[in-house]
Each structure stands twice: as C-alpha cells, then as structure tokens.
Amino acid sequence: MAGKTNHAQKLSAHLGTPIDAACVINKPGATATVVVAGVVGMAASATATRRGADGEIKVITNGWLAVGPRSFALVKGDKFLGNPKGEPFAEIDYTDVASVSLKPGRLTVRADVALTDGRSFAFETNTRGANKRNPEVLELFAERCR
Numbered sequence: 001m002a003g004k005t006n007h008a009q010k011l012s013a014h015l016g017t018p019i020d021a022a023c024v025i026n027k028p029g030a031t032a033t034v035v036v037a038g039v040v041g042m043a044a045s046a047t048a049t050r051r052g053a054d055g056e057i058k059v060i061t062n063g064w065l066a067v068g069p070r071s072f073a074l075v076k077g078d079k080f081l082g083n084p085k086g087e088p089f090a091e092i093d094y095t096d097v098a099s100v101s102l103k104p105g106r107l108t109v110r111a112d113v114a115l116t117d118g119r120s121f122a123f124e125t126n127t128r129g130a131n132k133r134n135p136e137v138l139e140l141f142a143e144r145c146r
Contacts, residue, residue, distance in 0.1 A: 001020070001021060002020070002021040002067075002133070002136035002137045002139065002140040003021045003022060003023050003133050003134060003136050003137040003140075004022075004023075004133055007021075007022040007023060007024075007064075008020060008021050008022045008066075010022070010083070010084065011064055011066040011073075011075065011084055012066075014075065014083075014084040015066060015073060015075070015084075015088065017068060018068060018069060019066045019067065019068050020067050020068060020069060020140070021067040021136070021137045021140050021141075022064055022065060022066045022067065022137065023064070023065055023125050023131070023133075023134040023137040023138070024062065024063070024064060024077065024082060024125060024126070024131065024134070025059060025062070025063050025064060025065045025074070025123040025124065025125050026059070026061075026062050026063075026108075026123065026124055026125070026126070027058075027059045027060055027061065027123065027124075028059075028110055028122045028123060028124050029124075030062070030124065055119070056119060056121075057074070057089070057090045057115075057119060057121040058121060059074065059121060059122070059123040061076065061077070061079075062076075062077040062079075062082060063075055063076045063077045063084075063089075063123075064076075064077055064084050065123070065125070065137065065138075065141060066084075066088070067137060067140055067141050067144065070093060070094065071091055071092055071093045071094060072091075072092055072094070072141060072144075073088035073090065073091045073092075074088055074089055074090040074091075074123075075087075075088045075089070076089060090121075092115065094144045094145050095116075096115055096116050096117070097113060097114070097115055097116070097145040098114045098115060098116045099113075099114045099145075100112070100113050100114075100141065100142040100145045102135075102138055102139070102142055104127075104135070105124075107126060107127060107128060108124040108125060108126055108127055109124065109125055109127055109134070109135045109138050110122060110123070110124040111123055111124070111125075111138055111141070111142070113145075125137070125138060
C-alpha cells in the first residue's frame with residue numbers, strides 16, 4: 001500500500017467509502033511560507049487567498065488527498081489536528097483527468113492536475129520526516145489518472 005495505512009483508514013471512515021491511499025496536502029507554496037516566515041506567515045497567507053469561483057477547484061488550506069479505486073477526493077483538514085473535516089470539496093473520477101504532472105522539490109512534491117473540462121488545480125505534499133511516504137501516494141494517484 002502506498003503511504004501510511006492509518007491515513008487511508010482515517011479517510012475511508014470519514015468518507016464512508018474504500019480508500020486505497022491518502023496523504024496530507026497543502027496549497028502550493030505553503031511549505032516555503034512556513035520555512036521562510038514561520039507559522040504566522042502561513043496563517044496570513046492562507047487567509048489572504050480567495051476561494052475559487054463557482055465550479056473552480058482550489059486548494060487553499062491544508063487538507064487530504066484520498067485515492068480510491070475509481071476516483072479521488074480532496075477533503076479539508078481540521079486547523080488544529082489536521083484530521084479530515086466535512087464533505088469533500090472535490091470528488092473526481094480518474095477518467096475526468098486529462099493529465100497530472102508531479103514536480104519534486106527539496107521539501108515537497110507538487111501535483112499539477114488538468115481536467116478534461118479545462119479546469120486545473122495544484123497542490124503539494126511534504127516529503128520529510130513523518131511525511132516521507134507521501135510521494136508514494138502521489139505516484140499512485142498519477143498512475144491511476146493515466
């Protein structure tokens with residue numbers, strides 16, 4: 001199994017559907033903000049970001065990528081503990097994905113996702129310490145989108 005088993009179990013229980021792999025995600029650039037400006041900078045950056053327009057998918061805060069058998073979901077994370085919170089803000093079948101580009105960095109891997117309807121969005125996941133297995137989840141995600 002890609003990633004941590006307990007993450008997949010946590011998302012499966014939260015969503016009420018089978019989840020094969022899951023990992024914590026952030027908006028693009030969130031890790032650099034924390035490294036440069038600390039947690040206060042990240043909080044200020046998150047509040048300054050606007051939500052996407054109707055139908056637009058935009059990762060604006062910490063959350064979760066849940067990789068299921070036929071589709072994936074993006075779920076917000078609780079601000080304090082990071083646990084999944086609420087309904088998914090996006091549930092997308094793999095057949096609706098035109099492309100996924102993974103770009104490894106020093107501290108993160110960024111995923112740029114283009115959908116067949118012309119929409120696109122991006123997110124990143126940390127790759128150090130407790131998060132070192134997160135890239136496995138993104139690789140599985142990209143593989144299923146092909």
